[in-house]
Amino acid sequence: MSQNFTPDEQALVDGLRKLPRTELPAQSVETIRTRVIAALDLPPLPAPDGSALPPIIWISIVILIAGSVLVGIALLPRQPAAAPAPTMTMETNMDATMDTINGVRTATATPPPATSTSTAAPRRLVIEGPVSAIDGGRVTIYDTTIVLRADDPVLATLRPGERLRVVCVDDDGNPAVVIAVEFSIVITVAAPAAPPPPAGSGGSSSSSGDDDDDDDDDDDD
Amino acid sequence: MQPLDNERQLIQQAQQKDKEAVALLYDGYVQAIFRYVRYRVESDYEAEELTAEVFVRMVRGLSRYRDEGAPFGAWLYRIAGNLITDHYRGRKRKQEQLSESQVSDETDPFGKAARAEEYARLHRALKQLPSDYQTVLILRFIEELPYEAVARSMNKTEQAARVLQHRALKALGERLGATGVQALLRAGEVI
Numbered sequence: 001m002s003q004n005f006t007p008d009e010q011a012l013v014d015g016l017r018k019l020p021r022t023e024l025p026a027q028s029v030e031t032i033r034t035r036v037i038a039a040l041d042l043p044p045l046p047a048p049d050g051s052a053l054p055p056i057i058w059i060s061i062v063i064l065i066a067g068s069v070l071v072g073i074a075l076l077p078r079q080p081a082a083a084p085a086p087t088m089t090m091e092t093n094m095d096a097t098m099d100t101i102n103g104v105r106t107a108t109a110t111p112p113p114a115t116s117t118s119t120a121a122p123r124r125l126v127i128e129g130p131v132s133a134i135d136g137g138r139v140t141i142y143d144t145t146i147v148l149r150a151d152d153p154v155l156a157t158l159r160p161g162e163r164l165r166v167v168c169v170d171d172d173g174n175p176a177v178v179i180a181v182e183f184s185i186v187i188t189v190a191a192p193a194a195p196p197p198p199a200g201s202g203g204s205s206s207s208s209g210d211d212d213d214d215d216d217d218d219d220d221d
Numbered sequence: 222m223q224p225l226d227n228e229r230q231l232i233q234q235a236q237q238k239d240k241e242a243v244a245l246l247y248d249g250y251v252q253a254i255f256r257y258v259r260y261r262v263e264s265d266y267e268a269e270e271l272t273a274e275v276f277v278r279m280v281r282g283l284s285r286y287r288d289e290g291a292p293f294g295a296w297l298y299r300i301a302g303n304l305i306t307d308h309y310r311g312r313k314r315k316q317e318q319l320s321e322s323q324v325s326d327e328t329d330p331f332g333k334a335a336r337a338e339e340y341a342r343l344h345r346a347l348k349q350l351p352s353d354y355q356t357v358l359i360l361r362f363i364e365e366l367p368y369e370a371v372a373r374s375m376n377k378t379e380q381a382a383r384v385l386q387h388r389a390l391k392a393l394g395e396r397l398g399a400t401g402v403q404a405l406l407r408a409g410e411v412i
Contacts, residue, residue, distance in 0.1 A: 009394070042281055
């Protein structure tokens with residue numbers, strides 16, 4: 001036990017070696033011996049602690065389970081409520097090819113690019129109804145405002161009272177916020193109640209309406 | 222702590238529930254285990270109870286004991302160390318169970334035996350150290366065990382036991398303070 005201790009360490013070692021050594025009294029030795037011999041009749045102790053899983057294994061298991069749960073949560077589809085509300089901007093390059101088929105003119109438009117940051121699967125909605133107001137590039141149907149590009153050709157032909165059918169997606173559960181994927185104007189031409197006007201006069205409503213629209217466009221510009 | 226004569230044979234006989242062999246093993250180690258426990262706990266009563274429990278566990282665990290070259294005493298020290306750890310975990314509860322008479326009958330063995338306040342202070346400082354530090358210092362310098370036996374008793378390598386001893390001495394010196402160590406030096410010169 002030859003070791004090089006500093007003087008302070010040596011003082012501590014010497015002090016420890018000189019600490020009084022208590023002995024177990026003889027009577028206690030006998031008492032304990034009796035208990036020990038009696039313990040021979042007791043069943044062996046259960047498996048030692050060493051046979052159990054060490055704490056590091058338990059910690060690893062807990063971490064693995066927690067990690068799996070977190071990964072599972074991360075991989076779950078996001079709830080619609082958690083998705084940011086997209087702004088609906090209906091931009092269309094409408095060719096305004098209108099046909100009159102059985103009294104119904106249908107205008108088809110190229111589906112506008114939807115601007116949305118949502119990754120949730122959107123709900124498909126169809127809004128169809130009379131246009132209650134046209135304000136520049138905004139068209140209102142049943143209090144739902146659909147924003148069109150101000151110079152969209154469809155605005156030149158669309159008038160209040162005409163029916164617009166919009167197929168759109170609703171990606172956050174709010175019916176007021178929709179993204180149109182296609183739309184068409186459904187114009188029901190009322191059956192003529194009076195004889196048609198003389199040739200050459202043209203559709204008065206149509207021409208006057210066009211004028212009105214042009215005025216509107218000028219205002220917007 | 223030297224191995225007992227015919228220790229292996231005694232262990233084998235004790236594993237066969239031979240009372241005489243168990244008694245010889247007990248007699249051979251009881252004082253060393255008691256001293257070790259006594260330095261770690263507050264009273265003779267606690268030390269006796271824990272010592273008894275060490276040997277009861279020895280008997281009940283003998284069937285699982287495997288001689289791997291380590292002294293049998295190292296296994297007993299390990300049992301004692303675990304028991305002391307458990308003892309301090311439930312110390313409050315245990316103290317409540319002790320009767321007033323048992324507590325008041327306790328005496329400070331160092332006050333009577335050594336009559337040296339410095340050694341009593343050293344012992345108090347020792348008991349304030351972490352469990353591993355206490356064990357290595359008691360086994361190395363009070364029980365005079367070699368590093369190998371200390372390491373086996375603590376389930377560590379010899380190198381780890383050496384490092385632990387160094388840290389334990391440093392911690393003990395810090396606990397006592399410079400004046401305490403100097404007082405110990407003077408006490409050593411006197412005694």
